[in-house]
Amino acid sequence: MKKKTWMLGLAIALGLSLTSCSQESNLAESKQGRLFLNLKSETGFSKTTRALNEKSYANTDNYQIVVTDKNDNVKLNCKGSDLQNFTGITLPLGGFKVQAFYGEEHAYSRDAFYVYGETVGNIAGDDMQTVTVTCTPTCGRIAVNFAPEMATYYQGYNVTFTGTEAMGTNVISWLENDTEPWYVKLNEGGETISFTITTTTKSEYVDGNKNSVTTKTGTFKLDRNKAYKMNISPAYTPTTEGQLDINVTIDESTNDSEHDIEIDVDWI
Secondary structure, eight states: HHHHHHHHHHHHHHHHHHHHHHHHHHHOOEEEEEEEEEEEOSSSOOBBBOOBBBBGGGOOHHHHHHHHEOOOOOEEEEEEEGGOOOOEEEEEEEEEEEEEEEEEOOEEESOEEEEEEEEEEEEEEEEEEEEEEEEEEEEEEEEEETTTHHHHHHEEEEEEEOOTTTTTTEEEEETTTTTEEEEEETTEEEEEEEEEEEEEEEEEGOOOOOOSSEEEEEEEEEEEEEEEEEEEEEEESSSSOOEEEEEEEEEEEEEEEEEEOOOOOEEE
């Protein structure tokens, strides 16, 4: 009896040992992990215009989310609103990429822009990860503010912009009665944009040494997810000849902060 009892105990011990080794082996050889997602939108424009409601870009429920594995197989394709009940997805070992986006991308537009975010990572065996994807616009925003006094001295005035890579040789215009901003696609790190201000002076203010139509050119730096307002106002010195000029400043407005940036301008 003692011998049988000893043999039974040995069998149980060996069984437990084998079971434990089996569990450890399965854990070590796990070929997948689990991924959980958070989504953020950082649009610094925060303004509603007649052309579009920028607040819709701040609502991550509107975004599309795509998760791909190391072989570029799509493992998840859903709306941002689906994350409210999201319990994670299983991914194979190796690299993964999470992309989130919303809107339409154009070289320049007044009624749409594009917001994009991307995060890459790596899944290890029996791994559980939570990643946050932050989405930002791929464009900068430009607006022009003509001072009311411009109409006193000029019978016409406008601004044109050009020079970004996406625009190529195309030109966008801001006429004296325009109110809607332009959204201009930019490379990462920002780009320099060129502007030309064209004015037609009223006859009573034309300098005898100048033409009635004059232009002023310059450049300034645009960055993604930043808004810029070009303020243009007249500068008139009433002398016998009549000296008329314009002042140009650029307000950079980002995340509710504003400050002037310097620009170089030349008369042509």
